[in-house]
Amino acid sequence: MRTTHSTFSLAGHTIHLVTFDPATFTDADLLWLPHYAQLADAGRKRKADHLAGRIAASHALRDHTVPGIGPSGEPLWPEGIAGSITHGGTQAMAVVTHEQHALIGIDCEAILPDREAREIKDGIVDTLEEIVLSRSGKPFALALTLVFSAKESLFKALFPRVKTYLGFDSARITHINEESLTLALTRPLAGFDEGTPFTLHWLCDGARAITLLPYSPAAGPLRSSPQRSR
Template sequence: MHTTHSTFSLAGHTLHRITFDSATFTEADLLWLPHHALLADAGRKRKADHLAGRIAAAHALNDRPVPGIGPSGEPLWPDGVSGSITHSGTQAMAVVVRDRQALIGIDCEAILPEYEAREIKDGIVDVQEERVLSRTGYPFALALTLAFSAKESLFKALFPRVKSYMGFDCARVTALDVQTITLALPRKLAGFNEGASFILHWQQHGEQVITLLSHAPGDEPSRW
């Protein structure tokens, strides 16, 4: 599969980006992955996306093993490392932190069309969150896409500890500004108190947005 590697910075972290051409993907490309047999029944798009994500992770890890696949489909990172992977369209991205206890989650999303944002908003935010987004001055489609992406990043970061599915009602948007979006937990999750607050950083790249949550152990201990 034809791929191109590049990097960019967000919130002090180096994000590794793979741009790929899924039309050039072949089944033989998967043999590079130690866990390729687990993808035997996956569709072609899933295989290409997964491969691109693991290539991005390999660049981020440098000399460490490529993450395997956990029982819920989550990446299994090497000892001493926390990380996150995302893919959207023809791009995949990965970020790692050399700390097993760090919370880290990344997500990339294409900005929703305005009509679609209005149609699906009730499944992503509640009435109070919609008011927060509407007061920001950003186009509603951009603001809702950021809310969607930020919640995905948060859920990826929390999953290694929570170990269960989290719906969009498991976090609420409380603030959105030019660089960050803040989420709070409306109820207690395993290891995290009700009201726990998380600040995520975001960037817009063309017609996509990227959100990143990164917290080192000890940050905001009174809230976690």
């Protein structure tokens, strides 16, 4: 499969970006993965997306290690490393941290059309959250996409601890500004109290929104400013 690799920085973390051409994918490409047999029954799109994500993860790990697949489909990272992968369209991204017990989650979403955003909003935010979005000063579709993506990033980060998938009602948006947003848990999870805030950083790149949660147990949710470079 034809791919290109680049990097950018968000909240002080290097994000590894792999752009790929799904039309060039063949099943033989999967032989690069140690766990290729686990994908035998997957569809072509799933295989190409998975491969691109693991290529990005391998770049992030820098030692040619490829994360395996856990029992719930989650990436299995090497001991002492936390990481996250996202993919969509023709791009995949990965980020890792070597900080002990840190949590990290990344997600990328196409910005929703306004009509679609208003049709699906009730599955993503409640009435109080919708008020936060309306007061953010951002177009509703962008704000909703950011919240959708941020909750995905948070849940990816928490999954290694909770070992279960979380609904969108497990966290509530409380604040959005020009570079970050805050989610608060609506119930206790994985040793975190109800109401625990998590700061996520975001950026928009064309028609997509990217969110990142870097959580350090020593310092709490990180609050650094995002910078981007290619």
